[in-house]
Amino acid sequence: MEQAPPDPERRLQPAPLEPLGHPDAGLEAVVGEEVEGARDEGSGDGTMTENNFWLKKIEISVSEAEKRTGRNAMNMQETYTAYLIETRSVEHIDGQSVLTDSLWRRYSEFELLRNYLLVYYPHVVVPPLPEKRAEFVWHKLSADNMDPDFVERRRIGLENFLLRVASHPILCRDKIFYLFLTQEGNWKETVNETGFQLKRVADRLYGVYKVHGNYGRVFSEWSAIEKEMGDGLQSAGHHMDVYASSIDDILEDEEHYADQLKEYLFYAEALRAVCRKHELMQYDLEMAAQDLASKKQQCEELATGTVRTFSLKGMTTKLFGQETPEQREARIKVLEEQINEGEQQLKSKNLEGREFVKNAWADIERFKEQKNRDLKEALISYAVMQISMCKKGIQVWTNAKECFSKM
Amino acid sequence: MSGGPPKALPSTGPHSLRDMPHPLAGSSSEEAVGGDSTPSPDLLMARSFGDKDLILPNGGTPVGTSSPASSSSLLNRLQLDDDLDGETRDLFVTVDDPKKHVCTMETYITYRITTKSTRVEFDLPEYSVRRRYQDFDWLRNKLEESQPTHLIPPLPEKFVVKGVVDRFSEEFVETRRKALDKFLKRITDHPVLSFNEHFNVFLTAKDLNAYKKQGMALLTRVGESVKHVTGGYKLRSRPLEFAAIGEYLDMFALKLGTIDRIAQRIIKEEIEYLVELREYGPVYSTWSALEGELAEPLEGVSACIGNCSTALEELTDDMTEDFLPVLREYILYSDSMKVRKCAVLSPCQAPHFGIAESSHHCGCGSVLKKRDQVQAEYEAKLEAVALRKEDRPKVPADVEKCQDRMECFNADLKADMERWQNNKRQDFRQLLMGMADKNIQYYEKCLMAWESIIPLLQEKQEAK
Numbered sequence: 001m002e003q004a005p006p007d008p009e010r011r012l013q014p015a016p017l018e019p020l021g022h023p024d025a026g027l028e029a030v031v032g033e034e035v036e037g038a039r040d041e042g043s044g045d046g047t048m049t050e051n052n053f054w055l056k057k058i059e060i061s062v063s064e065a066e067k068r069t070g071r072n073a074m075n076m077q078e079t080y081t082a083y084l085i086e087t088r089s090v091e092h093i094d095g096q097s098v099l100t101d102s103l104w105r106r107y108s109e110f111e112l113l114r115n116y117l118l119v120y121y122p123h124v125v126v127p128p129l130p131e132k133r134a135e136f137v138w139h140k141l142s143a144d145n146m147d148p149d150f151v152e153r154r155r156i157g158l159e160n161f162l163l164r165v166a167s168h169p170i171l172c173r174d175k176i177f178y179l180f181l182t183q184e185g186n187w188k189e190t191v192n193e194t195g196f197q198l199k200r201v202a203d204r205l206y207g208v209y210k211v212h213g214n215y216g217r218v219f220s221e222w223s224a225i226e227k228e229m230g231d232g233l234q235s236a237g238h239h240m241d242v243y244a245s246s247i248d249d250i251l252e253d254e255e256h257y258a259d260q261l262k263e264y265l266f267y268a269e270a271l272r273a274v275c276r277k278h279e280l281m282q283y284d285l286e287m288a289a290q291d292l293a294s295k296k297q298q299c300e301e302l303a304t305g306t307v308r309t310f311s312l313k314g315m316t317t318k319l320f321g322q323e324t325p326e327q328r329e330a331r332i333k334v335l336e337e338q339i340n341e342g343e344q345q346l347k348s349k350n351l352e353g354r355e356f357v358k359n360a361w362a363d364i365e366r367f368k369e370q371k372n373r374d375l376k377e378a379l380i381s382y383a384v385m386q387i388s389m390c391k392k393g394i395q396v397w398t399n400a401k402e403c404f405s406k407m
Numbered sequence: 408m409s410g411g412p413p414k415a416l417p418s419t420g421p422h423s424l425r426d427m428p429h430p431l432a433g434s435s436s437e438e439a440v441g442g443d444s445t446p447s448p449d450l451l452m453a454r455s456f457g458d459k460d461l462i463l464p465n466g467g468t469p470v471g472t473s474s475p476a477s478s479s480s481l482l483n484r485l486q487l488d489d490d491l492d493g494e495t496r497d498l499f500v501t502v503d504d505p506k507k508h509v510c511t512m513e514t515y516i517t518y519r520i521t522t523k524s525t526r527v528e529f530d531l532p533e534y535s536v537r538r539r540y541q542d543f544d545w546l547r548n549k550l551e552e553s554q555p556t557h558l559i560p561p562l563p564e565k566f567v568v569k570g571v572v573d574r575f576s577e578e579f580v581e582t583r584r585k586a587l588d589k590f591l592k593r594i595t596d597h598p599v600l601s602f603n604e605h606f607n608v609f610l611t612a613k614d615l616n617a618y619k620k621q622g623m624a625l626l627t628r629v630g631e632s633v634k635h636v637t638g639g640y641k642l643r644s645r646p647l648e649f650a651a652i653g654e655y656l657d658m659f660a661l662k663l664g665t666i667d668r669i670a671q672r673i674i675k676e677e678i679e680y681l682v683e684l685r686e687y688g689p690v691y692s693t694w695s696a697l698e699g700e701l702a703e704p705l706e707g708v709s710a711c712i713g714n715c716s717t718a719l720e721e722l723t724d725d726m727t728e729d730f731l732p733v734l735r736e737y738i739l740y741s742d743s744m745k746v747r748k749c750a751v752l753s754p755c756q757a758p759h760f761g762i763a764e765s766s767h768h769c770g771c772g773s774v775l776k777k778r779d780q781v782q783a784e785y786e787a788k789l790e791a792v793a794l795r796k797e798d799r800p801k802v803p804a805d806v807e808k809c810q811d812r813m814e815c816f817n818a819d820l821k822a823d824m825e826r827w828q829n830n831k832r833q834d835f836r837q838l839l840m841g842m843a844d845k846n847i848q849y850y851e852k853c854l855m856a857w858e859s860i861i862p863l864l865q866e867k868q869e870a871k
Contacts, residue, residue, distance in 0.1 A: 201680070205680055383708075390850045
């Protein structure tokens with residue numbers, strides 16, 4: 001079990017919190033490596049060949065923000081802001097950059113990326129995103145996500161986020177991060193799209209089969225006026241009817257496949273839920289740590305008499321006179337108790353956090369295995385279904401051809 | 408609705424009906440149909456119909472094609488092999504090599520007509536001339552004029568109905584070329600029409616325009632006389648068999664029209680399906696890029712769908728290029744034979760209606776109608792004589808002539824109808840088997856694609 005190197009990217013965590021993340025960082029690091037290994041299997045040779053790209057200098061910028069309207073998952077109209085991400089590679093010796101990719105992303109996609117990184121790199125402190133909501137705009141009264149100042153601050157925040165990820169030795173190599181910068185769709189969207197497209201394809205196929213049914217009728221009518229050709233036509237017509245009606249069974253199977261795809265999407269949802277929970281726990285932990293730190297600070301100041309932190313008590317003391325040593329002792333005692341409590345809490349929260357990550361990780365791994373298995377089976381049955389459809393088609397048309405030959 | 412079996416009337420051509428080779432004989436590798444088919448089916452068919460230009464050794468069957476294939480190859484086939492049908496086939500005509508001509512006054516397309524023949528009517532064994540649509544139109548009119556008792560095959564439409572179609576586009580020119588080729592082949596295979604003087608000139612003359620100007624209409628005896636039959640005689644009743652033919656043609660044309668619409672609709676639906684498929688496949692590719700273990704299987708599915716899309720495209724192309732034009736020709740054919748009066752051109756009752764108006768090929772100058780007229784005249788004249796109550800021992804000469812005319816007409820028409828029916832049967836058998844074949848091939852291609860990825864999907868991932 002090796003220790004993870006001290007992470008330079010520490011935010012929201014004041015210095016005294018050294019213990020966090022380290023004693024068991026080894027466990028997480030191992031788990032993390034497994035994850036990385038498992039994830040890289042798709043790329044074939046450890047690191048993405050595309051990620052060798054990162055060995056060159058690249059510049060990322062979130063250059064523009066644009067208001068957009070669209071339909072959300074509930075098919076309701078919504079307004080949101082999209083941000084233009086431009087990636088430039090610094091190829092030439094003279095430092096001139098070439099624009100290699102540009103695409104638009106919205107905040108929720110950044111969130112998705114961050115959640116993904118949180119899960120797959122639990123030993124890494126993933127850079128933060130700017131605020132989700134415009135809660136606190138100093139000089140304006142409303143909390144409006146469309147507010148230009150807010151949007152601008154967010155744009156900068158998003159850019160910083162991407163730059164930090166890109167400059168992180170481990171995170172920068174991530175495939176999904178690369179795709180985030182270069183490819184418009186993500187896998188949840190893609191799976192969704194597959195489902196929609198499948199429906200469209202099925203509808204069209206239905207049309208093709210059903211129109212063939214008309215042959216059945218017209219051949220039958222035609223056969224009535226023919227002498228020698230009659231029989232052949234009549235029986236061929238029957239086969240056309242069979243052909244036309246065979247689509248109903250086929251479509252039932254296709255629907256079944258579409259359902260299996262939908263189930264796969266639940267995996268994605270489960271993943272997000274885990275990420276969210278992890279974030280909440282993380283936040284909780286950091287708040288507790290902050291609180292503890294500030295209490296320790298206060299305690300120290302009381303003990304030494306120096307005032308470095310702002311406290312109401314300190315202010316009132318200055319304004320309304322010193323407090324007595326006994327009062328001070330009492331306060332110190334209270335604080336020390338609180339600090340003790342706090343440290344206990346922090347310890348347990350820490351433990352909780354690590355337990356959670358361990359279990360959640362195991363869960364996710366299990367999900368992943370299951371998902372891969374299920375999906376593979378779904379694909380196999382889909383292929384089998386297609387094969388059966390082709391065979392039926394060959395059968396029907398061979399029969400029809402036989403009838404035609406007797407015309 | 409069925410008339411009596413056709414009687415073997417004294418024929419007007421050099422061969423008896425029974426010995427006549429099918430104009431499109433050799434399309435079936437199965438049974439020889441009664442006594443109507445060509446004497447040596449084995450030699451004629453079972454060629455690689457997919458290879459239009461391939462000339463195979465006698466009786467050779469390329470591997471894998473045990474069934475007759477597309478009718479387009481049938482249309483384009485040039486039988487150069489003299490051995491195959493020896494005694495009966497001595498004239499071969501092909502239309503190919505369309506070329507665009509840009510002149511000051513107009514732009515038009517000419518086609519090369521290649522003729523190979525051992526007949527004495529041809530001075531040389533081989534001819535090659537260039538003709539444009541106008542010339543074909545002229546030929547058809549001349550044939551109608553000079554052989555009014557025979558069924559003349561239809562020409563492709565002169566004007567492009569769907570205004571947006573470019574009449575110089577490759578597709579349009581090719582479709583037209585095939586139809587013109589078909590037209591000439593049908594004439595070639597006709598025992599009477601193929602010996603027509605105008606036809607000969609069409610195939611051989613260097614300067615057709617000069618000949619046209621001469622206006623030398625060399626009519627047969629019958630043609631001459633029929634030409635002068637005036638209208639205005641009411642037909643009492645049509646003989647059973649011609650009534651049957653008329654009714655049949657009406658119904659047949661209706662059914663054909665329906666089939667044409669169905670076929671076009673199917674192609675349209677298939678193309679729309681193809682559009683969706685082409686969007687569907689790549690989605691799996693995108694997805695595959697985001698997966699680890701499943702990347703290869705998903706990519707495989709994407710490629711598979713791509714292959715199916717291509718197969719579907721081939722199917723729709725084939726149906727459009729081969730299936731629809733054959734239907735179209737039969738629609739035109741049956742239209743040109745129908746008895747119903749044409750609504751387009753009013754002077755249907757013109758005295759010399761044998762001289763065809765411009766280029767419309769509707770039921771107006773239809774052969775069946777003409778036949779009716781001839782019969783009507785005969786009956787009227789006969790009645791007139793009977794009414795005169797003269798005690799003459801024999802019928803006057805002109806009435807006899809009428810009778811003669813009528814009987815010749817009936818005979819010719821009957822023979823042609825029988826030939827037409829046989830051809831129709833062969834052609835449709837060919838056509839529909841071809842359609843079935845193409846669909847089978849499409850499904851076979853798809854089957855292969857899907858079967859090939861099953862092992863990929865089932866592959867167990869090694870522990871990585």
